[in-house]
Amino acid sequence: MRPINMIDLRGIDLNLLVSLDALLAESNVTRAALRLHLTQPAVSTQLARLRQIFGDPLLIPAETGRGMTRSTRALELMEPLHxxxxxxxAVVRHQPSFDPHTxxxxxxxxANDNATAVLGQRLMEQLPTLAGPGVRIAFVxxxxxxxxxxxxxxxxxxxxxxxxxxxxxxxxxxLFDEHFVVVQRKKHPRGTAPLDLDTYCALDHVLVSTSGGSFHGFMDEHLDVLGxxxxxxxxxxxxxLVPxxxxxxxxxxxxxARFAERYRDRLDIFGLPFEARGFTLFAAWPPRSQADPAHVWLRDTLASLAAM
Incomplete structure (x- = not known):
């Protein structure tokens, strides 16, 4: 079998190769047109273009004068083309999937340790029932x-x-909306009366500064507005560290509040004595992962856990 010359695929319409496959299978323009749901003149035009591309007649009139027969080049092309x-x-029709159990x-x-403790720990605890041993999760x-x-x-x-x-x-x-609460140990010297603004400001506070080292946080921004x-x-x-x-x-x-609730059996929880904005927890990911089935599973799982 002689080698087939390389062809620059960038200049070939994929539909032409589909038509060539039908033409070689049928050895007949009319039948190929029916198979392709095209008109006979359209397929004849495609055949002329294919002959130009391959530098070969591909289909030639039969010696009997009836019908057409495949050229040697066409016979070489049939199996690899099909x-x-x-x-x-198969590539086009393939739908990616993800089964967390297999x-x-x-x-x-x-995540910061608040999100890890409130939502990440739920995921860690339920992972053995949500997924098989092939799924691993690292929190950083x-x-x-x-x-x-x-x-x-x-x-x-x-x-x-x-x-x-x-x-x-x-x-x-x-994932969810969150608000803030004030937390103290049980049997705190100040008692369990609701907090007023003067008492709140007079107490000794522990601030969580995730960026590190600051003594002025989100609540202080609200207090600044109040003078x-x-x-x-x-x-x-x-x-x-705080509890x-x-x-x-x-x-x-x-x-x-969700973080504080984890320690309600050991700590007392109170509402803030002033209006303060909360925050919304989001899950964020790169656009390329939008349709990744495994990533969709992870996002949906976290959303379900956040709604619990």
Whole structure:
């Protein structure tokens, strides 16, 4: 069998190859036209174009004068062309899927320790029933300055964070709205009376500064508007340090309500004595992952857990 010359596929309409497959199978322009649901003149025009592309007649009149017969080049093309078109059809028709119980996938989720404790821990606890051993999840600290770049590079699959943390270039999905409460240890010297603004400002506060080192936080921005100031005596970077610290001191802290509820059996929880904005927790991801079935499963799972 002589070698087939290479053809520049960039100049070929894929539909021409589909028509060639039908023409070679039928060895008849009329029957090929019926098979392709085209007119006979349209298929004759396509055959002329194919002859030009391949530099070969492909179909030639039969010696009997009736019908057409395949050229040697056409016979060489038949099987590889048909096989290639079938493979291409399989690629086009293939619908990607993800079964968390049988497939393998590792995810990296970036979040601060509040989001990890409130939502991530639910995912960790229920993972054995939600997925099989092939699914692994790593939680890493959300480093805001590098978030967009790390998401774009694929180092991180998903970011859990407030609206302030979500890069503008990312897709995002709302998980829940959150508000803040004041937390103190049980049997705190001040008692369990509702807080007024004067008492709130006079207490010794522990501030969670996720960026690190600041003594002026979100609540202080609200107090500035009111012309008031609280006493922040400690600043820590992690929410999870605060409950244990409050249990052993007379400090108080203003924390997200869902996080505080985890310690209701050991800490007393109070409403704020002034109006304060809460925040919305979002899941954010790079646009390229929008239709990834495994990623869709992760996002839907987190949304279901957030609604519990």
């Amino acid at each position: 096989s290639a078109l079938k493979n291409l059809e 497939d393998r996938r590792s995810f990296v989720i970036a 600290v959300a480093d805001q300055p590098s978030m967009a770049a790390r998401l774009e590079r694929g180092e991180i699959d998903l970011l859990l964070g407030s609206e302030r943390m979500v890069p503008a270039s990312m897709k995002a999905r709302k 008031r100031q609280r006493r922040v005596v400690l600043s820590v970077q992690h929410f999870t 244990e610290l409050l249990l052993r001191t007379d400090y108080v802290s203003t924390l997200p």
